[in-house]
Amino acid sequence: MFAKITAAAHAAPNNSVSNDKLSTLMDTSDEWIYSRTGIKSRHLSTGENTSDLSIRVAKRLLENANLSADELDFIIVATITPDSMMPSTAAIVQGKIGATHAFAFDLTAACSGFVFALSTAEKLIQAGSHKGIVIGAEVFSKVLDWTDRSTAVLFGDGAGGVLLEDKGTSPLVIAEQLQTDGSRGDKLTSSLTAVQSPFSVSHTPLNTHVTMDGRAIFDFAVRDVPKNMLSVLTKAQLTVDEIDYFLLHQANSRILDKMAKKLSANRSKFLQNMAEYGNTSAASIPILLSESLENGKLSLGQNQKILLTGFGGGLTWGTMIITL
Numbered sequence: 001m002f003a004k005i006t007a008a009a010h011a012a013p014n015n016s017v018s019n020d021k022l023s024t025l026m027d028t029s030d031e032w033i034y035s036r037t038g039i040k041s042r043h044l045s046t047g048e049n050t051s052d053l054s055i056r057v058a059k060r061l062l063e064n065a066n067l068s069a070d071e072l073d074f075i076i077v078a079t080i081t082p083d084s085m086m087p088s089t090a091a092i093v094q095g096k097i098g099a100t101h102a103f104a105f106d107l108t109a110a111c112s113g114f115v116f117a118l119s120t121a122e123k124l125i126q127a128g129s130h131k132g133i134v135i136g137a138e139v140f141s142k143v144l145d146w147t148d149r150s151t152a153v154l155f156g157d158g159a160g161g162v163l164l165e166d167k168g169t170s171p172l173v174i175a176e177q178l179q180t181d182g183s184r185g186d187k188l189t190s191s192l193t194a195v196q197s198p199f200s201v202s203h204t205p206l207n208t209h210v211t212m213d214g215r216a217i218f219d220f221a222v223r224d225v226p227k228n229m230l231s232v233l234t235k236a237q238l239t240v241d242e243i244d245y246f247l248l249h250q251a252n253s254r255i256l257d258k259m260a261k262k263l264s265a266n267r268s269k270f271l272q273n274m275a276e277y278g279n280t281s282a283a284s285i286p287i288l289l290s291e292s293l294e295n296g297k298l299s300l301g302q303n304q305k306i307l308l309t310g311f312g313g314g315l316t317w318g319t320m321i322i323t324l
């Protein structure tokens, strides 16, 4: 059998913060933020951590699929804002929902995390696992520098996920290509840790907050990512017109404009919800997927072909063309 997405869900903190609200905290404006990014507001935690959002998603997935947690074989959480490194956020979820037969691990690939995790999960199903959940989750608000308006206004908190089961009668993934370029990793960083011990000879103070060379990352997104998308279309022997919808990492609406142009694709096929969520990193694609299934744009079991592309810190980027 093949892997199949049999449920999707998403969750976000109730606290929605508008651009105007942010302009009372720092020198910015709704006009600047919206015109440059397409973001109008974002959900920001008032106390929920990444595991709490992930647990809400996991419980909704199990409800939607009428499954009990002890039927799960694995849980993967893609995040760069875990509650802790040890235990992993996935392990916390496993314990809290009672998935007693599931192995669980976090996966770190920044804004490409959900795509990397879904690709990994498909291979677990092909290798014999029967049911697993893949969650992208972030509480980005805890790693942002709230005195840096160039990054603080861009990101938000949230989680989304899918249930994978070995019920497919054809492959889930038509084609994929995952890529990394660590030589440009310094262009987008967070949570740096220094070597500090009785044996360390010196240490330079680190900026543990999110740092981003916006120009470099924007250029990376416009130059490298479309090439990756086109090569996966070629591998799949599909044209852009044969893709029903494009679900790209929700970093910036102008990026989606440029991607659609580069691919000579219909811009209206590039779904987006950054207006409400901002950039939720590894959570952005699964939240968009879950909302698009809820609003009927996407449907499970109708053989829709969708193209998922994540891109961001690492640098990492990756595209999967999947059949729903």
Ligand SMILES: O=C(O)C1CCN(c2ccc(-c3cc(CO)ccc3Cl)cn2)CC1
Pocket: 036, 037, 111, 154, 188, 214, 215, 217, 218, 221, 251, 252, 255, 279, 281, 311, 312, 313
């Ligand atoms: O001055 C302007 O117009 C600014 C210029 C800088 N901007 C940026 C730059 C980069 C990103 C971004 C971030 C990630 C990380 O998830 C991934 C992919 C991208 Cl393309 C988002 N916004 C905002 C508007």
